[in-house]
Ligand SMILES: Nc1ncnc2c1ncn2[C@@H]1O[C@H](COP(=O)(O)OP(=O)(O)O)[C@@H](O)[C@H]1O
């Protein structure tokens with residue numbers, strides 16, 4: 029079990045720059061997630077850590093040892109492939125035992141370890157099956173057992189739940205979390221699903237077109253996004269273009285659609301900003317220390333356990349979310365509505381450069 | 383661990399690895415040593431005159447009427463009066479000189495096989511008619527290769543009392559006179575009947591792979607059936623058909639069987655392939671620089687055809703995009719006039735076209751054959767295969783050469799396909815790819831000649847030196863030639879297999895601690911075992927029937943004859959027995975049938991052979 033450090037990793041495929049200088053520090057024993065949209069470079073990062081691809085420049089450390097160009101077979105960073113990559117010509121036992129046989133362990137010990145691994149993933153009794161005789165979820169467990177049994181320094185999981193159906197996804201998610209806690213191993217987990225990332229991770233790195241935008245705990249990432257991209261990627265949210273009209277130390281006033289919000293925290297230089305407000309932080313009744321703005325109702329949508337009210341402010345639509353029926357009683361489209369937001373719930377970020 | 387920039391550039395992986403390096407270098411060096419260098423040796427001879435670089439030999443050839451004449455000589459056909467007083471048409475073609483003759487024969491065969499192959503393929507792909515399953519089996523018959531003997535039967539069919547004249551003159555009275563073909567026309571007809579199945583297979587695959595909705599859409603817009611074929615179906619299938627036709631063109635160019643069987647007519651000898659071949663049989667002026675120059679001209683024509691089709695097919699790959707589509711092909715019941723065409727024209731044509739193979743069997747089991755049909759049943763010739771020591775020996779020789787060649791071919795195709803499909807970033811990959819497909823376009827007789835120069839120069843006065851005559855042992859030379867010539871066909875089967883195995887299966891092994899060798903032998907090879915088997919059987923058949931090198935370098939020393947060398951001897955020498963050659967032909971057909979059945983049963987994939995000699 030080691031910590032993994034990536035320093036300024038650059039990787040290009042022909043014209044495509046897949047990674048534009050990645051820095052990451054994954055601590056020993058934590059479950060660290062790479063989160064980002066498809067094509068942002070998550071798999072590439074994982075393959076570089078596994079030693080299946082090599083960076084154009086940059087350095088990788090496992091603990092104090094530099095492993096940048098160490099062949100995959102000597103690295104101990106074991107990858108669970110997105111398609112599981114089980115060998116169809118070998119039984120479950122032989123698949124799991126493969127890495128142990130390569131390490132020339134005695135037969136007895138191999139048997140014991142394979143049993144242990146299969147028990148860990150709850151697949152006892154499946155030793156003699158072939159991969160094609162297993163369901164998707166079972167295949168995935170074999171893949172995980174095959175990786176765990178060699179006691180990897182780091183376990184790498186590439187979108188492990190993406191090929192499973194919704195119910196199984198939830199089950200495997202907690203299984204993976206359980207196994208990681210039980211063994212205390214370092215896990216690097218890749219997903220494009222923000223909800224999954226939030227639920228499972230100790231820390232998350234949000235990636236966007238070959239760069240890491242922000243690293244932090246799920247709570248930090250969700251509540252204090254540091255870029256417009258991170259804010260908009262972490263679930264449905266309001267991202268409103270605005271202008272800084274007045275500065276006062278680390279507080280500013282911003283304006284959009286003729287609406288002025290005062291006393292917001294912002295320390296960056298750029299005056300082109302976005303105002304980020306989570307829908308559930310918008311109230312439809314007055315609260316203390318809140319700013320408020322009035323527009324008209326555009327739409328009221330019932331989602332069952334919550335209700336969304338979309339307000340129209342000039343050209344800008346802003347979504348608010350409430351669980352209270354009373355809040356929306358009597359709200360009809362085109363009627364005026366006032367949104368209230370506590371100052372601390374409003375995040376001002378520099379507008380993303382395109 | 384250090385990264386190596388040049389390992390990355392050459393082999394596509396920044397970590398130097400002996401298995402990867404070997405996978406690139408073994409096939410590459412092998413092809414350079416035994417394909418490129420022998421051809422270069424030939425260049426070194428053809429471009430030198432009086433010790434200097436010179437185009438003298440090429441000028442010599444291109445200015446001689448014997449080789450190149452734009453004013454044809456001779457009559458295409460003439461009316462000959464037989465001793466009996468009966469008049470017959472004797473058709474032999476006209477003489478444009480060796481080079482143009484070869485090109486004209488090749489083009490004619492391409493056109494005729496394209497018509498025949500496309501018609502058969504279209505009928506089989508689009509119509510459902512009673513008896514279709516029998517036809518499907520019959521269509522495999524002309525694929526069976528019986529070097530020389532099938533051409534011998536074609537020649538027989540067109541004799542005054544042969545099958546064709548019996549049918550069309552005596553019975554149907556279609557011909558105004560009996561027709562005898564010989565010379566270049568004989569070669570064209572024989573090659574057409576030998577090679578049309580290659581176009582058929584390509585055209586059939588293309589028709590089957592056309593998305594039916596494309597045709598339905600056109601029909602929907604009011605396209606009639608012939609219009610539909612002309613504007614939609616044929617253009618979509620054209621790249622496949624053209625690829626098959628080009629292959630046929632190259633095979634025709636290098637074919638020796640037809641010119642050898644028709645060599646009684648001087649015109650049949652005026653072909654490039656025969657000119658080079660006859661140097662081997664007539665007292666060894668093989669070393670002549672002028673012949674080397676002719677071989678280079680022949681090679682250039684073949685390679686231009688090959689490159690032309692490669693460019694064309696890749697440009698119009700769209701038609702092949704449909705490959706792998708799982709739609710139900712459009713099959714219709716033929717309308718009245720279509721059914722009449724199928725039963726009255728297409729099927730009789732098919733029956734005539736498979737007659738050579740049937741004839742070979744008849745010949746092998748008959749005592750004599752001088753009239754329309756053979757006479758006297760006997761198993762004596764077939765039994766010779768197991769009783770006559772010289773026949774047993776040539777079979778054993780061929781089996782040994784072919785087995786050794788298979789091992790080399792498998793090693794070459796495995797390493798080359800592994801290297802170029804797994805290390806795509808390598809700059810050597812495309813070079814390796816081209817080098818391992820180019821043997822398709824190198825005529826066998828050119829390889830034979832290149833080897834002659836190469837081994838005489840590099841290993842003089844050793845058993846590898848062909849000028850050593852009875853001191854020459856062709857085993858190694860033949861194995862090398864077989865392995866080079868058959869490589870593209872086996873490599874295709876094996877690289878298709880490798881492409882079906884997802885690369886992550888090997889990566890998972892590497893990632894768990896396996897080296898490249900373990901991942902290759904423990905993961906990839908077991909997973910492509912069936913492709914390896916299929917490739918091996920394919921190669922075996924193709925090696926057993928190899929002709930060009932077998933009847934030149936292979937026929938120098940009788941102790942080491944391969945089957946084809948003995949067959950050509952039986953067919954051409956005064957004391958030879960065509961019946962015995964036919965028996966060997968039957969033996970080869972049986973080997974081919976067993977191999978094709980086994981390949982299809984074991985691998986459960988649809989293998990078919992193309993008639994390679
Ligand atoms: N082997 C490769 N060859 C060329 N481009 C690649 C290759 N692998 C990845 N890429 C490109 O690199 C970028 C990042 O890919 P990837 O790491 O697979 O993204 P993710 O896993 O986040 O979806 C994409 O633009 C992708 O097209």
Ligand SMILES: [Mg+2]
Pocket residue numbers: 067070071072
């Ligand atoms: Mg990915």
